[in-house]
Each structure stands twice: as structure tokens, then as C-alpha cells.
Amino acid sequence: MIDSVGPAVTAFKAGDRVLISCVSACGKCEYCRKGMFSHCTTGGWILGNTIDGTQAEFVRTPHADTSLYPIPEGADEEALVMLSDILPTGFECGVLNGKVQPGATVAIVGAGPVGLAALLTAQFYSPAEIIMIDLDDNRLAVAKRFGATQTINSTDGKAVEALMKLTHNKGVDTAIEAVGVPATFELCEQIIAPGGIIANIGVHGVPVTLHLERLWDRNISITTRLVDTASTPMLLDVLGAHKIDPTLLITHRFKFDDILEAYETFGHAAKTKALKVLIEA
Numbered sequence: 001m002i003d004s005v006g007p008a009v010t011a012f013k014a015g016d017r018v019l020i021s022c023v024s025a026c027g028k029c030e031y032c033r034k035g036m037f038s039h040c041t042t043g044g045w046i047l048g049n050t051i052d053g054t055q056a057e058f059v060r061t062p063h064a065d066t067s068l069y070p071i072p073e074g075a076d077e078e079a080l081v082m083l084s085d086i087l088p089t090g091f092e093c094g095v096l097n098g099k100v101q102p103g104a105t106v107a108i109v110g111a112g113p114v115g116l117a118a119l120l121t122a123q124f125y126s127p128a129e130i131i132m133i134d135l136d137d138n139r140l141a142v143a144k145r146f147g148a149t150q151t152i153n154s155t156d157g158k159a160v161e162a163l164m165k166l167t168h169n170k171g172v173d174t175a176i177e178a179v180g181v182p183a184t185f186e187l188c189e190q191i192i193a194p195g196g197i198i199a200n201i202g203v204h205g206v207p208v209t210l211h212l213e214r215l216w217d218r219n220i221s222i223t224t225r226l227v228d229t230a231s232t233p234m235l236l237d238v239l240g241a242h243k244i245d246p247t248l249l250i251t252h253r254f255k256f257d258d259i260l261e262a263y264e265t266f267g268h269a270a271k272t273k274a275l276k277v278l279i280e281a
């Protein structure tokens with residue numbers, strides 16, 4: 001809920017209930033005019049990155065008029081928390097960039113909250129197969145409940161063979177990388193079908209080998225993206241129409257005073273089975 005507004009804010013007033021996007025957009029710069037809000041010259045991904053984030057009692061959100069979304073009457077506020085970041089991330093960087101098509105075969109590598117958000121939103125387009133790959137059986141079981149048609153635990157290092165068997169040696173039309181380590185990007189390189197798209201979501205911290213010696217003749221595309229949150233208004237409508245239920249991603253709830261316990265729980269997700277942890281005021 002808005003406590004107070006600065007003099008430049010015209011679209012919101014104190015008392016309004018709003019969704020805070022993870023990306024701040026001035027709405028005026030060259031990148032904002034293209035809808036590429038993530039590269040706003042005075043905003044972008046700054047909350048929780050270059051300025052303080054939203055895990056606090058009070059938050060100052062820059063460029064409020066063009067970075068906040070009014071919460072529709074009767075909306076499920078817990079579901080809306082998933083719209084600040086992970087839903088638009090999975091959808092824009094994974095599903096839209098990966099051009100998921102009706103009848104297509106999709107692999108999502110990484111069944112964390114972002115991979116699962118890609119799984120939920122990929123189903124807007126009715127792909128024939130969505131194969132989730134992860135090391136964690138619990139997350140793969142969640143993926144099955146969320147609509148994955150097949151799951152592969154890649155702990156044994158044989159994910160490529162398993163996926164090729166499932167796709168009759170063809171590979172996938174879209175491979176969504178939702179982890180951010182070299183092994184998973186290289187896995188996507190190995191499972192992409194001719195003409196396919198590797199849509200990278202993961203934030204990578206070290207170099208990854210691009211196997212052009214294998215890929216040069218395969219007519220593939222590789223995309224990268226920092227989430228723009230340009231799809232947030234559309235996702236709000238989808239949520240309002242009850243077409244997806246992102247509250248399924250919420251596994252734990254903590255009071256603000258117990259935030260350290262929340263970090264502990266989130267930090268040991270494999271043990272605690274945490275996906276998204278909600279902090280309540």
C-alpha cells in the first residue's frame with residue numbers, strides 16, 4: 001500500500017494498493033520507448049541490485065508512475081507477488097524469446113521458481129511436450145503437478161540420452177535455460193533440434209563454451225534477455241481470468257520479524273523444499 005508519493009507522481013496516491021515491478025522504467029528514454037524497460041537509462045533492474053530492494057517495511061520506488069501497477073479489485077495479492085519478477089521472467093525470457101508454438105516440444109532446464117514460471121506460461125501456447133530437467137526430485141514432482149509432460153533427473157549425467165529417447169532422437173524445438181551455469185547451457189546446446197531456439201534465462205557468472213563446431217549447420221537461434229516486465233499488464237489479465245495459479249509456487253510464509261529464518265529456509269531449498277517464500281507484514 002502506498003504511504004506517500006513524491007511531487008512528480010500523478011498516477012498514484014497514498015492508500016493505493018500496487019504491485020511493484022522488479023524493473024523500474026522512466027517510460028521516456030530510448031529503451032523504454034522500445035518496451036525494453038530492463039535497459040531504462042535511469043532505471044532498469046535497480047531494485048535489490050544497485051539500490052535497496054523491497055524486503056523492507058518501507059520501499060521507495062523510482063519512476064513510480066511507470067513502474068507500479070494498480071492491484072485490480074478482488075485480486076489475490078499473494079498471486080500478484082509472483083508477478084513482480086518470476087512470472088514475467090519465465091514468460092518473456094523463456095517462452096516469448098523461445099517462440100513456444102502449439103504442438104512444439106519444449107525442454108526447460110532448471111525447475112526452480114523461474115523454470116516453473118516458464119512451465120506455467122509455456123502452456124498458454126499448447127506445446128505438445130514440456131520436458132523438465134533438474135537435479136532435484138522434489139522440484140521435478142512439482143513440475144509434474146504444474147503440467148510437465150515428462151521429467152528428467154540429470155544427476156546421473158545422462159540427460160541428453162534420456163531426452164533424445166523421449167524425442168525420437170530429434171531434440172527439442174525450444175530449450176529454455178533456467179539455471180545459469182555452464183553445464184545447463186551446454187545441455188541446451190546438445191538437445192536443441194535443427195531450427196530450434198535456445199532461450200537463455202539464467203544469470204551466468206562464468207564463461208560458457210559455445211559449440212559452434214556442432215551447431216553451425218543446425219539453423220538454430222540463441223536468445224538472451226533481462227526481464228523487461230513488458231508483459232505484466234497481460235499477465236495481470238490472465239491472473240484475473242484465473243487461467244494460471246502462481247500461488248502454487250508459494251511453499252513458505254514468514255512474518256517480517258522472522259525474515260532471517262525465511263532466508264535460511266530459502267537458502268537451503270533442497271532440504272526445506274522451498275520454492276517461493278512469502279514475507280508478511
Ligand SMILES: NC(=O)c1ccc[n+]([C@@H]2O[C@H](COP(=O)([O-])OP(=O)(O)OC[C@H]3O[C@@H](n4cnc5c(N)ncnc54)[C@H](O)[C@@H]3O)[C@@H](O)[C@H]2O)c1
Pocket residue numbers: 085089093109110111112113114115133134135136139154178179180181183184200201202203204225226227
Ligand atoms: N534473465 C533474467 O532477467 C532473470 C530474472 C530472474 C532470475 N534469473 C535467473 O534465472 C535462474 C533461475 O532462477 P531460480 O530463482 O529459479 O533459481 P533456483 O536456484 O531456485 O533454481 C535453479 C534450479 O536449477 C537446478 N539445477 C542446478 N544445477 C543444475 C544442473 N547442473 N542441471 C540441472 N538442474 C540444475 C536446481 O536444482 C534448481 O532447482 C537464475 O540464474 C536466476 O538468476 C534471470
